[in-house]
Amino acid sequence: MQQSLCEVLQGENGFTVAGTYENAANIDELYRILQPDILIMDIDMPDVNGLEGLERLKQVYPDAKVLIFTVFEENDKVLNAICLGANGYILKSSSPEKIIEAIKDVVNGGAPLTPAIAAKILMHFPKPSAAAQKAEDDLHQLSEKEKEVLELLVKGFSYKMIAAELNKSVETIRTQIRNIYRKLNVHSNAEAIIMAMNAKAV
DSSP: OHHHHHHHHHTSTTOOOOOOOSSOTTHHHHHHHHOOSOEEEOSSOSSSOHHHHHHHHHHHOTTOOEEEEESOTTOHHHHHHHHTTOOEEEETTSOHHHHHHHHHHHHTTOOOOOHHHHHHHHHHSOOOHHHHHHHHHHHTTSOHHHHHHHHHHHTTOOHHHHHHHHTOOHHHHHHHHHHHHHHHTOSSHHHHHHHHHHHTOO
16 A cells, blocks of 8 residues: 555656655654655554654654545544644545545645534534624634635545535635635644634534
8 A cells, every 4th residue: 555655656747755664663753854744654564653753753753644544534543633633635536636635625724524524523512602603703703715615625625626616716716715714823734614604604
């Protein structure tokens, strides 16, 4: 699987594979040396697994971007990874095109996240009613077009799927999502989705 993924990435224009490793041992030191734009990390690895490595990395480099590469999205380990700071996840069964798109989304500030995982996070961290009311108030700042984009994010649409659904360019969708982040004072798709679900606004 590691070799196949490496070949997919090396064959993509503009991508460079900085290194591949069997586990997350010395992840903070490797990150310091290689300074990658993104890490693609499995959860179940020998010796030092993905969750241990992710926690260690985020303590030293909180802005490091990590995409979890997993078999089952229902696995609670995925939820744990998101809670530890992973920027999103992609299923191993995804097509090469979908994997490339997810990587680009994370590098550009997005967070591939399905409603199933967002709902689990919401259940783990219930928001006080005051916070829920604030979330609803913040969502009212969005334009109708931005609300439409956010609704599709909640449904699990990727940037490319949203662009196709709304007959817009992917770059236009990225701009609208950046505006959504700014208005909601969030930094990822995950936060925006959870806010929307919490406020029951979409």
